[in-house]
Amino acid sequence: MTDRFRLTLAQLNPTVGALSANASKAFDAWTAGKEAGADMVALSEMFITGYNTQDLVTKPAFHRAAMAEVEALARRCADGPALAIGGPWFEDGTLFNAYLILKGGRVAARVLKHHLPNETVFDEVRVFGTGPLGGPYAVGDTRIGSPICEDAWHSDVAETLAETGAGFLLVPNGSPYYRDKFDHRINHMVARVVETGLPLIYLNMVGGQDDQVFDGGTFALNPGGDLALQMPLFDEAIAHVDLLRGPGGWRIEPGAMAPQPDAWEQDYRVMVESVRDYFRKTGFRQALLGLSGGIDSALVATIAADALGPENLRCVMLPSEYTSQDSLDDAAAVANALGCRLDTVPISGPRAAVTDTLAPLFQGTDADVTEENIQSRLRGLLLMALANKFGEMLLTTGNKSEVAVGYATIYGDMAGGYNPIKDLYKTRVFETCRWRNANHRDWMMGPTGEMIAPRVIDKPPSAELREDQKDADSLPPYEVLDAILTQLIDNEASVADVVAMGHDRETVKRVEHLIYISEYKRFQSAPGARLTMRSFWLDRRYPIVNRWRDNE
Numbered sequence: 001m002t003d004r005f006r007l008t009l010a011q012l013n014p015t016v017g018a019l020s021a022n023a024s025k026a027f028d029a030w031t032a033g034k035e036a037g038a039d040m041v042a043l044s045e046m047f048i049t050g051y052n053t054q055d056l057v058t059k060p061a062f063h064r065a066a067m068a069e070v071e072a073l074a075r076r077c078a079d080g081p082a083l084a085i086g087g088p089w090f091e092d093g094t095l096f097n098a099y100l101i102l103k104g105g106r107v108a109a110r111v112l113k114h115h116l117p118n119e120t121v122f123d124e125v126r127v128f129g130t131g132p133l134g135g136p137y138a139v140g141d142t143r144i145g146s147p148i149c150e151d152a153w154h155s156d157v158a159e160t161l162a163e164t165g166a167g168f169l170l171v172p173n174g175s176p177y178y179r180d181k182f183d184h185r186i187n188h189m190v191a192r193v194v195e196t197g198l199p200l201i202y203l204n205m206v207g208g209q210d211d212q213v214f215d216g217g218t219f220a221l222n223p224g225g226d227l228a229l230q231m232p233l234f235d236e237a238i239a240h241v242d243l244l245r246g247p248g249g250w251r252i253e254p255g256a257m258a259p260q261p262d263a264w265e266q267d268y269r270v271m272v273e274s275v276r277d278y279f280r281k282t283g284f285r286q287a288l289l290g291l292s293g294g295i296d297s298a299l300v301a302t303i304a305a306d307a308l309g310p311e312n313l314r315c316v317m318l319p320s321e322y323t324s325q326d327s328l329d330d331a332a333a334v335a336n337a338l339g340c341r342l343d344t345v346p347i348s349g350p351r352a353a354v355t356d357t358l359a360p361l362f363q364g365t366d367a368d369v370t371e372e373n374i375q376s377r378l379r380g381l382l383l384m385a386l387a388n389k390f391g392e393m394l395l396t397t398g399n400k401s402e403v404a405v406g407y408a409t410i411y412g413d414m415a416g417g418y419n420p421i422k423d424l425y426k427t428r429v430f431e432t433c434r435w436r437n438a439n440h441r442d443w444m445m446g447p448t449g450e451m452i453a454p455r456v457i458d459k460p461p462s463a464e465l466r467e468d469q470k471d472a473d474s475l476p477p478y479e480v481l482d483a484i485l486t487q488l489i490d491n492e493a494s495v496a497d498v499v500a501m502g503h504d505r506e507t508v509k510r511v512e513h514l515i516y517i518s519e520y521k522r523f524q525s526a527p528g529a530r531l532t533m534r535s536f537w538l539d540r541r542y543p544i545v546n547r548w549r550d551n552e
Helices: 019-035 054-058 060-076 149-153 155-163 181-196 263-282 295-308 325-338 348-362 369-390 400-405 426-438 454-458 478-490 495-500 505-517 519-523
Strands: 004-011 040-042 082-091 094-103 106-112 137-139 142-145 168-173 200-204 206-209 212-215 219-222 226-230 237-246 249-252 287-290 313-317 341-344
Touching: 004 019, 004 200, 019 040, 019 060, 019 082, 019 237, 054 060, 060 082, 060 094, 060 106, 082 106, 082 168, 094 137, 106 137, 142 155, 149 155, 149 168, 149 181, 155 181, 168 181, 181 200, 181 219, 206 263, 212 263, 219 249, 263 295, 263 426, 287 295, 287 369, 295 313, 295 325, 295 426, 295 454, 313 325, 313 369, 325 341, 325 454, 348 369, 400 426, 400 478, 400 505, 426 454, 426 478, 478 495, 478 505, 495 505, 505 519
Parallel strands: 004 040, 040 082, 142 168, 168 200, 287 313, 313 341
Antiparallel strands: 004 237, 082 094, 094 106, 137 142, 200 219, 206 212, 219 226, 237 249
């Protein structure tokens, strides 16, 4: 019997649809494992296609090409360790989410995912068939069980593998970030270890895909739940893990323990990585945004500078007659601290031209939000013109509080290709700015020090679309608003539940109404980094037309 098994874990960042590039990354990892004397090299769930593929994987030409890429990779890796890689597998008229074991130049074994997630950002029941409860596969005389991602969150798959002779569990994952998710993963995997008595290795991918960021954090547990290995969060990494077999079965030799950042740092890292990968994977190099002098655009500018480098960020101030000198000064101070370009494009002239053009049609009506929104839409028009002319991507800057209640102008300040703070409530925007001012990490491409002056953080928020306008004129104080939104959106609480927590019923009902009537705006809004389990896009899917209201 083999007393030692060396497993190379490749925590890498694939790109959806980049089949040959993903195969090349897999081959490089396999080469590293071969050089290290590995018995097997393991990659994450659906690695060959990237993840989450959504309906793309159902396209026959796509999944056939992915399978062909895996078979070509098997031939390329014939002389050396086994290679385990996730990908689609089509057989007997059904498409599966599979984990494929490549040995001797061919696909020697395949595991078909049994439990298909059908909540939050996942709807795998829509695209994949259910695989059977199966047994382990063999690499040499070592028998390995591989519950695929969701399969390890249920007891039956792991127990079946243990009962049919698996010596340890290797769990390939495509598990995206939400706040505090690492603790949930650990708790579920410890349960599998306790139930089966087997060591378990949880292998996750890294990188951004649309709104999701896969945060890595690969770890290994010995029987009893003791942590034997902790790979870094968010970074690509390769680790060689040795398992030793003794009278009591397999045990994982202790390895490196990467530190775990706190929740504030993890959220900020997700926003940075989401922008960085969204640009890299879509082919954009430079970002553009409207810098208003307010806190939201200041934070988005800082995120963009940290993701892309200040030299790849252009900020534009678009003042009107309602823009205060403080806002002009604050925007300049943020751009100067970041070291990025700042252009100024006044909108008073274009606004007057639009107002004059519409005057005959508006005759006899009072000025209202229509005229205010003309300013916002002019800014969107000018920013999009710059983005088109210079090949930049426009970032939009609405926080989750504003997105939730529609405090934003569609085709105006909502214009843009990506929104890094879409899932960050306003009260967390304040604290995130303070965190970034006090912290700098080597993964940040922006400068060290204070990027967002305290007066930007502390001044009353305002859209500055009319004289002396404040957000508080239209919305409850953000501390109150965010508490209500957290309950209605994140916790799906009833109006009665929220009122029982001490909130005014009229205010709660007004907020509920604003949430529902703003659905059409969210439907047309830019994607943004997912930080919670109730982000706007795939996590929370509500109808646009909806006359129901909670009248408890």
